[in-house]
Amino acid sequence: MRNRLLFLTAALLLASSSGWAQAPSPLASATQGTPAQAPPAVPAPLFSGTVDIGGLVTTVDGDEARFERYRDTRDGLYSTFNLNRETARYVFDANAFHVGYRDQRYSAAFMSRRVNVDFDWVSVPLNFSYLARTPFVTNGGVLTLDDSAQRAVQGPTNATNDGTAVGVPCAPGAAPASCSTPALAAQAKANRSIYNSLANAFDLRHRRDTANVALNYAATRALDVDATLRSSRREGQQPWGASFAFNTAIELPQPLDQRTNDASLGTTWANPRSMFRLGWNGSWFNNDIHSLTWDNPIRLTDFSNGLAPPAGPYDPSGYSNSNGPAQGRQAMAPDNVMHVVSATGLYKLRGRTTLNGVAQFTQQRQDDDLIPWTINSVINQPGVFAAFPNLAQLPRPTAEAEAVGVNTLLNLNSRPFRRVGFTVRYRYNDRDVRTPVFDAREYVRFDAVPEEGEEGFTHQYDISRQIFDASASFTPSGWGTVRVGYGHEAVERHGRGFSDVGEHIFRASFDAFSSQYVTVRTSFDTARRRGEGFVEADVDYEEGPGGTQPTLRYYDEADRDRTRGSVIVTVMPRDNVDVYTQFGGGRDRYLADDSVPVSRPGELFGLHESDVLSWNAGFNYHPTDVVSLGANYGRDRFSSLQLSRNASPPPDPSWTDPNRNWTLDNDDRTNNVTAYVDVLRAIRNTDIRFGYDYSDSNNSFAHGGPRVAALTAINQFIPLPDVENTWHRATTDVQYFFNARTGVGFGYYFEKLDIVDYSAIDTNGSVGFTPETGEPRIDWLGGLYTGYGNRPYTGHTGSVRVIYRF
Amino acid sequence: MTRRTFFFVTAALGYVLALTMAVAAAGGGGGGPDHLRQGYGGPPKLYAEAEGPPLRSIGAEGAHAVVGADLQVRPAAQAAQAPAPATGYVGEDTCLSCHEDRPYEGTKHGLAFNERTPAANQGCESCHGPGQAHVDSGDPALIRRPSQMAPAEVSALCMTCHNRAEHALWDGSQHDQRNLSCVTCHSVHAPQGEGQIKAKTQPALCATCHRNVTNRQHRFNHMPVREGAMVCTSCHNPHGSTNVRLLRAGTTVDEACTSCHADKRGPYLWEHAPVSESCVTCHDPHGTNNERMLVSKVPFLCQRCHVTSRHPPTVYEGYLLNNSQNANKISARGCVICHQMIHGSNAPSGHALLR
Secondary structure, X not given: OHHHHHHHHXXXXXXXXXXXXXXXXXXXXXXXXXXXXXXXXXXXXOOEEEEEEEEEEEEEEEOHHHHHOOOOOOOEEEEEEEEEEEOOOEEEEEEEEOOOOOOOEEEEEEEEXXXXXXXXXXXXXXXXXXXXXXXXXXXXXXXXOOHHHHHHHHOOOOOOOOXXXXXXXXXXXXXXXXXXXXXXXXXXXXXXXXXXXXXEEEEEEEEEEEEEEEEEEEOOOOEEEEEEEEXXXXXXXXXXXXXXXXXXXEEEEXXXXXXXXXXXXXXXXXXXXXXXXXXXXXXXXXXOOOEXXXXXXXXXXXXXXXXXXXXXXXXXXXHHHOOOOOEEEEEOOOOEEEEEEEEEEEEEEOOOEEEEEEEEEXXXXXXXXXXXXXXXXXXXXXXXXXXXXXXXXXXXXXXXXXXXXXXXXEEEEEEEEOOEEEEEEXXXXXXXXXXXXXXXXXXXXXOOEEEEOOOOEOOOOEEEEEEEEEEEEEOOOOOEEEEEEEEEEXXXXXXXXXXXXXXXXXXXXXXXXXXXXXXXXXXXXXEEEEEEEEOOOOOOOOOOHHHOOOOEOOXXXXXXXXXXXXXXXXXXXXXXXXXXXXXXXXXXXXXXXXXXXXXXXOOOEEEEEEEEEEEEEEEEEEEEOOEEEEEEEEEEEEEEEEEEEOOOOOXXXXXXXXXXXXXXXXXXXXXXXXXXXXXEEEEOOEEEEEXXXXXXXXXXXXXXXXXXXXXXXXXXXOOOOOEEEEEEEEEEEEEEEOOOOEEEEEEEEEEEEEEEOOOOEEOOEEEOOXXXXXXXXXXXXXXXXXXXXXXXXXXXXXXEEEEEEO | OOHHHXXXXXXXXXXXXXXXXXXXXXXXXXXXXXXXXXXXXXXXXXXXXXXXXXXXXXXOOOOOOOOOXXXXXXXXXXXOOOOOOOOOOOOHHHHHHHOOOOOOOOOHHHOOOOOOOHHHOOOOHHHHOOOHHHHHHOOHHHOOXXXXXXXXXXXXXHHOOOOOHHHOOOOOOHHHHOOOOHHHHEOOOOOOEOOOEOOOOHHHHHHHHHHHHHHHHHOOEOOOOOOOOOXXXXXXXXXXXXXXXXXXXXXXXHHHHXXXXXXXXXXXXXXXXXXXXXXXXXXXXXXXXXXXXXXXXXXOOHHHOOOOOOOOOOOOOHHHHHHOXXXXXXXXXXXXXXXXXXXXXXXXXXXXXXX
């Protein structure tokens, strides 16, 4: 509050100083009676700008955090300041918005003959939930629970049902220790977790503050030197997973304290024909919380059955039955560094031809200290190390992670004749991961169970892309341009399914833009992507890498046929009105291939198809110079179909049984409406602005296939309700000016969200299956959560301000 | 072509290009105005105004621009002493004696203290060419008019000065190839928004062609564009870029996204393949109706690729959600409540991204 008053006082003082600047000079009176001279020039104001300040009030019914989301609408001061000064030698401009609030922003710019300096400060809050609750107490990167509660859940021995309290529903503690039937689930829903009464409410949110300074020095007419510095800090909390077993899923507030510092330096030389820039970018990411350690809600001590490996002292099924550690520990985002050196050039050749390009070299490094294999004291002992010798120490103490990138882009663009042109482009991207392989064939799953597996080495996902694109344009009549083109993308991958993937792309477009009455822009492209050298895991091709179905294809590299098109038509019957329509659509079809000779030819698991359809229609109308209005209606549809199989690993017969197949059809349909009306000075001295936005979505997830039919037959399948959300936003701003300098402003902001989302668990249960209450339930089947979810709200914000221009 | 060979060829081409331009520079020549707001290829710009009404007609470039009543025009600086017009040039005062509705004072072009601006050179005629013939005859065809010129010619005109930093890669860029020109989006004489664009806000401007994309800022999960904390050019450079999709930073999608989300940059001990491939394998950064801007809801998004045995390809539906401990795979964070290190893990025991 003190800072806000100081800033307001300073702004008003600066504004009032313009009055001083315009006061008649005392020298004027001394010159009376002297010979007549030319009247003195009226001095320019010292500063000019705007002070827009007042009060802001907000009321919210429902999920207030979601209403705010990236804003801070707390009751209090509304403020927007602008200050600028322009002289014959420099220009200065400064702005401030919502001073002292979590979404405050500042900017300043100075420009003189040779120097350009820009400064920005932007705060962006991300408000997850003000309805969250957690029993965890946070101290840096350590989250703890009440020991007595943990003891009550664990019980006096290691027996599964020894506890007297429920920690996580359907996990060991008080019964039930697992849930697989409606009766057990009903029991679990009724027996509330002890942590439900111990959880404290808190605001789950974080904020990103970014300061950016950019400097450009024009050393000569041709030579610039530029530098930037940026520092971005992210601090607060976000919902985060931290689990112990299949039935002990934990969501807790992850503490965040991260900073990214970026710097760049460059030199640009340019004349009307050419340009060359040499630049360097450096980026340093620092995380003050390197690891997260958190208590297990169902265990106070590490589980031990007193046996020797392989039967103990850990529970060999501890990753599924929750007989595991008292604490978990995970490695958070590691500190990392990136350096980029680049050279960019441009040269204009004869015949209206331009050659431009860039070469860029990137190095990324990360060498954080590695956390141990596990925090579990029962596993960290000689008896276990004797059976798992690699767990006695790490292969190396730090990550030693590194990736090097080479990136090049060359463009040749030519218009040798007025009606003919062509463009050729070549892009090369290479990412070479140089991280030494880390041997983790012996590791600890969920801090609960040591295991050994053949596929325990780290993977290096190297990617090398070469993209060639050529197109030619023809403008036959000057009314429109036809363009046709071909592109080819070749990708080499290491560590993925296919080692080589190539895509041929054909495109065509027509643009008519010369008429003052109509503009038409259309485009069409079709692409065919095919992979070679599929990596198989087993000689008999019964399993793919990582135990996948051998006919699974990852959709980001799978064989695919793609078709896309768009049309934009804008009609302008008069110069104060335009009517437009936009249409866009795309279709991806993923294909089975014969890379691996399996006994199921034509079978394809994974994504089969993905479609998008979007169209919009609207208008803009300016009946007079002071009135403008417009509206748009749009409809989007995104749909996809995927195939999977619910099976046990081979040689179980379900592995190859097509009756275990199931599909998922995701269909997301959204209606959008946008409208605005501006009435600026149509009413004397009054500006009125009104805007309205609307989005209405229905997102369905429909299962199908023989496996679903089988589950339905035994009453173990219930279709998921659609995820529906309807959002309205209306804004109004009215400004009335008493004179050229002073006025008042009235603002009103309305926002409403109605939402039904089955993944949000309210006090009644899963929303969509049960009526929403708007209040979270933090203990649900198999999990202990923060209560963060998608919930409805209705919010109103009003502001009354005084506006002063100077 | 092997990787090493291509690296050599690329380096050689770059050297030739630099050498060629250095030789061309030996012929002298001046620079042009280009006021660098950020370092080229640097971090995205974040500051923006709140959203306003969309762009008015842009059918014929510049022909129907409107001087908005809320146009912020700074007080004019004292004009530098203009030099005597060169041959064929008539001087700015002559132009304004008829075209008084076409000032550029208060814009960056009008800053006479900057030797690269039109105001410090030939004024109006810096862009419109010598005006003597036009003044003598009154024939509008005898003066350069961007609204009547072919898009490529307009771009070439502006690029004589704006040929560095943000604009260096315009030629051959996606918008240039589709016959957009500088005056499609910008107005020298009657801008409405920051950067001399023809709309009050960037989303309003971009929506004239990319309405299907700008609509997504109204989706349930979105970047803070509609709140005014970001704009389209926070991530994209519409003038041409080293990256795909006109992304501003880096040369791949991942490099662009991790320029802000550096915690996802890694490299990690354990990498997640689709993350190394591209962030948009799983996310739509313009906005979606799914949490964390995913292209589909978890666990279904994960099940597009994880078709193995046991729990990944289980049918997660309403029965499990209401009657089983496996509800934790379909409620709240879904798969990511256990596999929380979804972007990569630095834990020795993190091969399933569990720690």
